[in-house]
Amino acid sequence: MKKHLVAGACAAAATLVLAACGSGQVGQSSGGQSAPDNKNLALIPGVQAEPFYISMQCGAEAEAKKLGYTLTTQAPQQFDAALQTEKVNALGSNPPAAMLIAPTDDTAMLAPIQQVANRGTKIVQVDTSLKDSSVAVSSISSDNTQGGQLAADTLAKLVGNKPGSVLVLDTKAGTSTTAARAAGFTEQLKKYPNLKSVGVQFTDNEPEQAASKVSAALASTPDLVGIFATNLNTGEGAATGLRNAGKIGQVNLVGFDASPSEVNGLRSGEYQALIAQDPAAIGQQGVDQAVNALEHKPVTAKLTAGLHSITRADMDANAQYFYKQSC
Incomplete structure (x- = not known):
């Protein structure tokens, strides 16, 4: 999806940029306040073994390690709200400090995600989002x-x-x-x-x-x-x-x-x-926003990632956008 085919509005860079609208600040700077004791983050993608979500996981894991957090991933076997709800509910009485999730249904997943948020977990939406996104401190996706x-x-x-x-x-x-x-x-x-x-x-x-x-x-x-x-x-x-x-x-x-x-x-x-898309960058930014929320730093409510049109003629020049099968 490369350069000569990219519509003018598309970002050519692989880095994430602020959405033109819908972005805002959540939370206040803590003035150097220390991070919480809970250093556990959870990622619940849409489905397991899909290269898009594997690439997202790779980006999220690397960023979590860099920032001193541990990230675990639990993915449903199919892109299904009931199966994803099971993964969310399995967090149980020991919820993570923050949960990154790609909701598989924009309505049905609200209730289980809200239950996790009610236990004090910060919610960050990655890739997909709910119709009512007020439960999330940040949402990161492609446009x-x-x-x-x-x-x-x-x-x-x-x-x-x-x-x-x-x-x-x-x-x-x-x-x-x-x-x-x-x-x-x-x-x-x-x-x-x-x-x-x-x-x-x-x-x-x-x-x-x-x-x-x-x-x-x-x-x-x-x-x-x-x-x-x-x-x-x-x-x-x-x-x-x-x-x-x-x-x-x-x-x-x-x-x-x-x-x-x-x-x-x-x-x-x-x-x-x-x-x-750039799923690794979505995962990275998801962790960044989650950690910012946990450490009482400014959080951006909405971020978007770049998109790239790739044809057979220019695919070798754009191999950095190919998705991974493992980290």
């Missing part, structure tokens, strides 16, 4: 609406003047990040009269469902020229659907994120572009 816009601009450049239809694959209704990406993409696509959206379809975050949706779209929409997949699983499923139909390279696939499998797919031509 997902902008990411969707960047994906639409990227797809339009790939397609050129060719007319045709475009499919959007989202994960689950109620997932704040992917919903914003889909909405940003759909709105931005209106700027290209040769491209027509055939709507957003949900995949329950399952690659098999994404593959099935693509197969059905190919059968019902002969002029399909592009697909925007809002996350890793939808992208992998979309690539499978195109492969099964013999349409690899004939239908432009723009994915979100830059996992090892997506990077390999970009190199082999299964994807035509990826929109990469």
Whole structure:
């Protein structure tokens, strides 16, 4: 998702920058007040074994160690509110000083997160967020609406003047990040009269469902020229659907994120572009804001991370944005 394709509003740097709006200060400086005795931080990502969250964990762990804190990670096996609630509840009677969490549902996760906050734990949202974010001292994520816009601009450049239809694959209704990406993409696509959206379809975050949706779209929409997949699983499923139909390279696939499998797919031509986030920086900044809150230092209520449009032509120059499988 690199430089020559990046929409003007996107940050080219990998560092985090303040959001243009919605940022503010929480807490007061303690004038050098010592840190609390509880040095334990918890990270509860959206799902385990996903390179985006592994990269976030790596950034968070490194920053926690640097600042003299210990961070443990507990991830649900699936991107599911009930499974994530189990991880939150498991913190039990010995809650961490602060919890970094990527809520898997913007409404259902409020109650369990609030219960942890009521026990004195500072809450920092990373990647995803609740509709009611008042429980959190800080929220750090990519500008997902902008990411969707960047994906639409990227797809339009790939397609050129060719007319045709475009499919959007989202994960689950109620997932704040992917919903914003889909909405940003759909709105931005209106700027290209040769491209027509055939709507957003949900995949329950399952690659098999994404593959099935693509197969059905190919059968019902002969002029399909592009697909925007809002996350890793939808992208992998979309690539499978195109492969099964013999349409690899004939239908432009723009994915979100830059996992090892997506990077390999970009190199082999299964994807035509990826929109990469900077999850390690999100994890790092999440720890920074949590520690600031614990040590009574100024906390920024909202931070955003940079996004990068990467194509096969410039992927080697942008390898720093590829996600990790281990720390």
